[in-house]
Amino acid sequence: MAVVKPFSGLRPVPALAAKVASLPYDVMDSEEARQITRDNPYSFLRVTKSEVDLDPGIDVHSPVVYTKARENLEQFIRNQILVQDEKPCFYIYQQKMGQHIQVGLVAAASVEEYQQNIIKKHELTRPDKEQDRVNHIVATEAQTGAVFLTYKADETINSLINGCLQQQPAYDFTSDDGISHTLYVVDEPAKIAAIEQAFKKIDCLYIADGHHRSAAASRVCDLCRQGNKAHSGQEEYNTFQAVIFPHNMMYIMDYNRVMQDLNGLTPEQFLAAVQEKFTIIAQQGAFRPGQPHSFGMYLGGKWHQLVAGSGSFPEDNPVAKLDVSILQDNLLNPILGIQNPRTDKRIHFVGGIRGMEELERLVDSGKYTVAFSLFATSIEELMDIADAGEIMPPKSTWFEPKLRDAMVVHLVPCASYLNR
Known part of the structure; x- marks a missing residue:
């Protein structure tokens, strides 16, 4: 009780x-x-x-x-x-x-x-x-x-x-x-x-x-x-x-990510690596995902939609199928070298209340190189993970x-x- x-x-x-x-x-x-x-x-x-x-x-x-x-x-x-x-x-x-x-x-x-x-x-x-x-x-x-x-x-x-x-x-x-x-x-x-x-x-x-x-x-x-x-x-x-x-x-609002660099890759090399796990779709303007397993990416002044490929995450794991986990496990860690987002100084987190404009501003300033927008974690996902005794990745939820x-x-x- x-x-x-x-x-x-x-x-x-x-x-x-x-x-x-x-x-x-x-x-x-x-x-x-x-x-x-x-x-x-x-x-x-x-x-x-x-x-x-x-x-x-x-x-x-x-x-x-x-x-x-x-x-x-x-x-x-x-x-x-x-x-x-x-x-x-x-x-x-x-x-x-x-x-x-x-x-x-x-x-x-x-x-x-x-x-x-x-x-x-x-x-x-x-x-x-x-x-x-x-x-x-x-x-x-x-x-x-x-x-x-x-x-x-x-x-x-x-x-x-x-x-x-x-x-x-x-x-x-x-x-x-x-x-x-x-x-x-x-x-x-x-x-x-x-x-x-x-x-x-x-x-x-x-x-x-x-x-x-x-x-x-x-x-x-x-x-x-x-x-x-x-x-x-x-x-x-x-x-x-x-x-x-x-x-x-x-x-719960989206909790987005910006990266200082491309981990030594050129933009072309980076996009080629991303394409191994995601479908990349060019966008005319800022892209805020409207459904799970879809991501926005702002690089070089242009927006792209990333769609997670089949088999890139396990459907039966409440933590691994979170969008924050999919991005971390398939892109941030293997491609950009962010092994621990809790402690790595190359990654910065931006609450969704600040909008896509803040992601553009940070990248356009030159301080950051690439930004990712995510679909918000749901309260049901949070409760499922807590019920299972599991731990969510850092910066998974932004409450307003x-x-x-x-x-x-x-x-x-x-x-x-x-x-x-």
Whole structure:
């Protein structure tokens, strides 16, 4: 079953919600964050990317950065920019991006279920990024960003969630990128109990995005358990903040690739090698694939369609038949020499939200030589791979719209357990 719990969220006062709520820490670099906070001192990036208030040359993993995050969070609370709800609540977070609408439950998910794989994963984590989130949770005693979870859509839950949308929202604003964000507070005991019971009938949850956040929460929980002789399982560190959406509301965009060079090949040699596994079809303009196993390629100012040849991938392997795997296994690795796309500096990944124009811009700039556009991975493929206990290739999914940090913050008192 899926255990979800209400919690006493720390939230912006309504008048400042639009200024405080920020994009996640990992979708921008430090300089972009500095520019945002220069124009908006209320931005929660002062907590999630606290290096913005320190010397630009500082190591972002320096202890002083985490200390500054704690100081800035305390300042937000002291100045009543953020105020904690008096009692545990659920929250409903609705986002609108163009015609797409997604409505999710903000709740505390179970670390134990994460560790038992009832909350299923599909990605590996990097130790350095995981440790960064551990340090941030310990320093701030807060989970400042939510894990993005999904579940197979359920009519009972849909009905309960939709019923909560009839009340007055706590916030309703549109961010600079045109995405609307609406938050509802669910504090009625009967509604809270009904939602909890409905989720207990869900077999499992899936991590859509946030593997490092959830892994870090699990590690912090283990540390706190060791240091808390009176551990009961009810402490806040036993849970992590999540926003949980039904799978049929998920919007995954393409996650594209650009390469710095052709691995020593001339364009003619490269095209000849590609033609061994793909059919190449010239295009008059930018090509964004409209179906699986078809790829766009931008080379030398021209677009081509690549169609994967029969026998180039196994139909019965949920990982190998992903388009990101087909491109990696038949082109990027054997032809361009990208053995490990996680670590190779010659490859760069571009979220589909930036469009085909960004791929053209990068290649035309001369910094990159060739770009590939892909058909988006489906949520069903993600769940199939998680169900099989397999791992997806890196940069397989780009979810939109991005959740905003600080819509709700989950406080996790842990210092007293870790200092013993």
